[in-house]
Amino acid sequence: MAPKVGLFIPCYIDQLYPQVGIATLKVLEHFGVDVEYPETQTCCGQPMANTGCTNEVEPLAKRFLEIFKGYDAVVCPSGSCVSMVKHHYDEYFSGNAEFDALKAKTYEFCDYLTNVLEIKTLSGRFPHKVGLHQSCHGLRELRLASSSEVMGPPFGNVRVLLESIEGVELSQLQRPDECCGFGGTFAVAEEAVSCMMGEDRVHDHEQAGTEVLTALDMSCLMHLDGIIRRQKKPIRVMHISEILVECL
Amino acid sequence: MPSHPKLAAEFVKNKERAHWHDQALWFVRSKRDKAAQQIPEWELLREQASKIKSYTVSHLPDLLEEFERNATARGVQVHWARNATEHNEIVHGLLKKHNVTRVVKSKSMLTEECHLNPYLERHGIEIIDTDLGERIVQMQHMPPSHIVMPAIHMKKEEIGELFHEQLGTEKGATDPQYLTEAARQHLRQKFIEAEAGITGVNFAIAETGGFVVCTNEGNADLGTSLNKLHIACMGIEKLIPRAGDLSVFLRLLARSATGQPITTYSSHFHGPAPGAEMHIVLLDNGRSEISGSDEFRRSLNCIRCAACMNTCPVYRRSGGYSYSNTVPGPIGSILGPAKDPKANSTLPFACSLCGSCTDVCPVKIDLHHQLLTWRKELRVKGLLPFSKRLSMKMMSWMMQAPGMYRFVGKMARSIVPYLPRFMLYNRLNDWGKQRELPIIPKQSFREWMKQNHDDK
Ligand code: SF4
Numbered sequence: 001m002a003p004k005v006g007l008f009i010p011c012y013i014d015q016l017y018p019q020v021g022i023a024t025l026k027v028l029e030h031f032g033v034d035v036e037y038p039e040t041q042t043c044c045g046q047p048m049a050n051t052g053c054t055n056e057v058e059p060l061a062k063r064f065l066e067i068f069k070g071y072d073a074v075v076c077p078s079g080s081c082v083s084m085v086k087h088h089y090d091e092y093f094s095g096n097a098e099f100d101a102l103k104a105k106t107y108e109f110c111d112y113l114t115n116v117l118e119i120k121t122l123s124g125r126f127p128h129k130v131g132l133h134q135s136c137h138g139l140r141e142l143r144l145a146s147s148s149e150v151m152g153p154p155f156g157n158v159r160v161l162l163e164s165i166e167g168v169e170l171s172q173l174q175r176p177d178e179c180c181g182f183g184g185t186f187a188v189a190e191e192a193v194s195c196m197m198g199e200d201r202v203h204d205h206e207q208a209g210t211e212v213l214t215a216l217d218m219s220c221l222m223h224l225d226g227i228i229r230r231q232k233k234p235i236r237v238m239h240i241s242e243i244l245v246e247c248l
Numbered sequence: 249m250p251s252h253p254k255l256a257a258e259f260v261k262n263k264e265r266a267h268w269h270d271q272a273l274w275f276v277r278s279k280r281d282k283a284a285q286q287i288p289e290w291e292l293l294r295e296q297a298s299k300i301k302s303y304t305v306s307h308l309p310d311l312l313e314e315f316e317r318n319a320t321a322r323g324v325q326v327h328w329a330r331n332a333t334e335h336n337e338i339v340h341g342l343l344k345k346h347n348v349t350r351v352v353k354s355k356s357m358l359t360e361e362c363h364l365n366p367y368l369e370r371h372g373i374e375i376i377d378t379d380l381g382e383r384i385v386q387m388q389h390m391p392p393s394h395i396v397m398p399a400i401h402m403k404k405e406e407i408g409e410l411f412h413e414q415l416g417t418e419k420g421a422t423d424p425q426y427l428t429e430a431a432r433q434h435l436r437q438k439f440i441e442a443e444a445g446i447t448g449v450n451f452a453i454a455e456t457g458g459f460v461v462c463t464n465e466g467n468a469d470l471g472t473s474l475n476k477l478h479i480a481c482m483g484i485e486k487l488i489p490r491a492g493d494l495s496v497f498l499r500l501l502a503r504s505a506t507g508q509p510i511t512t513y514s515s516h517f518h519g520p521a522p523g524a525e526m527h528i529v530l531l532d533n534g535r536s537e538i539s540g541s542d543e544f545r546r547s548l549n550c551i552r553c554a555a556c557m558n559t560c561p562v563y564r565r566s567g568g569y570s571y572s573n574t575v576p577g578p579i580g581s582i583l584g585p586a587k588d589p590k591a592n593s594t595l596p597f598a599c600s601l602c603g604s605c606t607d608v609c610p611v612k613i614d615l616h617h618q619l620l621t622w623r624k625e626l627r628v629k630g631l632l633p634f635s636k637r638l639s640m641k642m643m644s645w646m647m648q649a650p651g652m653y654r655f656v657g658k659m660a661r662s663i664v665p666y667l668p669r670f671m672l673y674n675r676l677n678d679w680g681k682q683r684e685l686p687i688i689p690k691q692s693f694r695e696w697m698k699q700n701h702d703d704k
Contacts, residue, residue: 009693009694011647011653013693014657014692014693014694015657015660015661015692015693016686016688016689017686017689017693018689018691018692018693018695018696019689020693021693021696021697022693022696025701037694037697037701039650039694040650041650042646042647042648042650042653043643043647043653045644045647047640047643048640048643048644049620050601050620050623051623051627051632051636051640052596052620052622052623052624052625052626052627052632053627053632053636053637053640053641053644054624054627056640056641056643056644057644059644059648060644060647060648063648088620136600136601136602136603136604137601137603139603140602140603140604140606140607141603147603147604147607148281149281149559149604149607149608150291150607151284151285151287151290151291152291175274177604178561178602178604179561179600179602179604181561181600182600183599183600183601183602184601185597185636186597186599186600186601187679188678188679189253189597190252190253190256190562190597190598190600191253191257191678191679191681191682192253192256192257192260192261193253193256193257193260193561193562193565193566193598194600195681195682195683196260196263196266196565197561197562197565197600198683199682200270222686223683225684225686226679226683226684226685226686227682227683227684229684230682230683230684
């Protein structure tokens with residue numbers, strides 16, 4: 001029997017980027033996963049946690065557990081929301097075996113695709129120069145790829161997956177894994193630095209010839225896209241799931 | 249105290265300087281990467297360093313006593329200071345006893361922390377910083393903006409101008425070699441005139457009672473060997489247990505700091521020369537309190553290499569002064585609030601939580617997690633602005649009620665697209681100053697699911 005996956009769609013994707021949710025769903029279904037979208041989910045509580053308001057997170061964390069504990073796996077197209085659940089919920093669930101189980105079976109979308117379903121190549125075509133923005137939480141919290149600060153052999157399945165697509169050429173960045181400056185509430189609280197960081201990321205992709213800018217996190221892309229559209233740059237922004245769905 | 253966002257915004261306003269600052273520090277970070285790549289056992293070394301430091305911090309009282317015993321046996325006089333005032337009084341007392349009016353000092357962030365220079369100057373003692381970068385900021389009556397490269401925020405044109413005014417170099421001169429030579433001549437004179445030398449301490453060894461000072465200019469050696477009085481100022485966390493541990497740290501420190509394999513001078517001090525006196529002042533100044541905290545204890549592992557500053561995308565673009573704290577950057581944003589949470593309440597938020605500092609830190613301090621923990625602490629201490637607290641409370645309520653969440657989203661989707669631009673982009677909307685808002689879709693994902701999927 002196909003595994004039953006609970007689709008965890010972060011609040012801002014639900015509200016602002018439905019196409020990312022749809023693409024994620026389609027890719028999973030294409031690979032034979034039985035996906036269910038629990039209607040009562042809202043937000044993982046990351047904005048509150050980032051602000052230090054952990055009391056406000058607690059009820060959301062408890063709801064999350066109730067909503068998702070019955071599934072074989074929970075999959076989410078956002079590394080930072082997954083990292084919230086896996087790394088920052090513990091304080092509400094000490095000794096709770098149900099939560100420990102949930103934690104172990106919660107996956108970022110590409111992680112699930114490449115490591116659980118073991119999809120490492122796609123047959124489609126995407127004839128573009130693709131700039132991969134390595135979102136920090138996927139990189140340094142979930143370790144979905146190697147970070148430039150840590151010594152050792154490089155790894156990263158997303159890159160492998162993208163490179164398997166015919167026509168994809170990955171851009172060579174000068175700073176391959178620098179933060180885009182989004183950082184949740186940081187984007188507003190430290191607007192000046194946040195925007196300068198975003199602009200610098202966009203420039204790096206420009207010099208590398210990026211046509212399509214992609215990432216595992218729509219939040220980084222929301223910030224970068226905001227800058228790109230304000231400055232009218234010819235770079236198209238797509239969540240990784242949107243590229244993958246075109247290559248099925 | 250001015251908030252970090254405000255000071256940072258001022259720094260960023262000068263885009264050209266901010267870019268140049270960012271690139272200068274990124275260059276150092278890249279050098280660090282190359283230096284680290286050359287050591288196959290780099291990650292192992294970090295692990296070891298972290299373990300040694302954690303051991304030290306949890307055995308601090310015993311190890312300090314061991315250090316005192318061994319140092320005293322070597323003829324070093326050991327002093328204990330609870331806070332900055334006591335520290336400064338001890339140093340001043342020693343200088344007075346020896347009738348010293350001129351002192352040369354090699355770089356020490358600890359004396360910056362204690363504001364030793366202005367204190368001694370108030371008491372009629374001339375104190376000259378002999379590290380080139382420190383001397384430059386001292387001439388400007390400014391504190392260092394970076395803990396390893398104190399004048400990194402200054403361009404060579406500005407240094408030329410400063411030297412022209414203070415040292416009489418040619419106007420408009422910017423040649424680094426010419427300027428360095430001028431500073432060297434000036435400092436040589438100061439070295440000769442001085443009657444005592446003050447240094448910091450990079451590592452003190454409990455087992456031997458000796459200590460090590462790392463400099464690139466040899467100024468610690470020069471300042472202490474020409475004088476009969478050497479005062480070393482040290483934070484109690486600078487201890488390591490055994491001489492054998494030293495190599496781990498010396499290999500990590502310079503590579504992390506500047507990408508050099510080792511600092512040009514690692515000067516080992518094991519007691520005074522015949523006829524001379526050597527003193528060491530051990531300063532607590534809040535450190536034992538930090539060592540009692542489970543959450544923040546690991547911040548005492550810090551060896552002050554500044555790698556976290558060089559890698560921090562926020563520090564690079566906001567400059568050291570935006571932190572208004574002796575130690576800026578990620579580690580400073582942890583230590584600052586530990587000392588004064590109210591004055592430093594914006595520092596833990598001067599961070600996008602990218603985690604690069606944690607990955608770069610040679611002693612594996614989980615910097616970005618500690619910053620997050622500080623945000624919680626500030627909330628508990630009631631130091632979050634009311635507006636932040638309120639908006640998070642409201643958001644949490646809404647997210648606990650899926651019906652409400654759906655309703656608010658639907659309302660926004662049906663209103664926002666029809667609003668005139670000035671209602672969306674104004675001074676109330678910090679997001680929109682330099683960025684467009686997302687294009688509001690017709691349907692939420694949830695609505696799409698209802699229509700297209702659920703009845704499949
Ligand atoms: S926290 Fe780590 S990286 Fe930062 S200065 Fe200290 S030792 Fe260096």
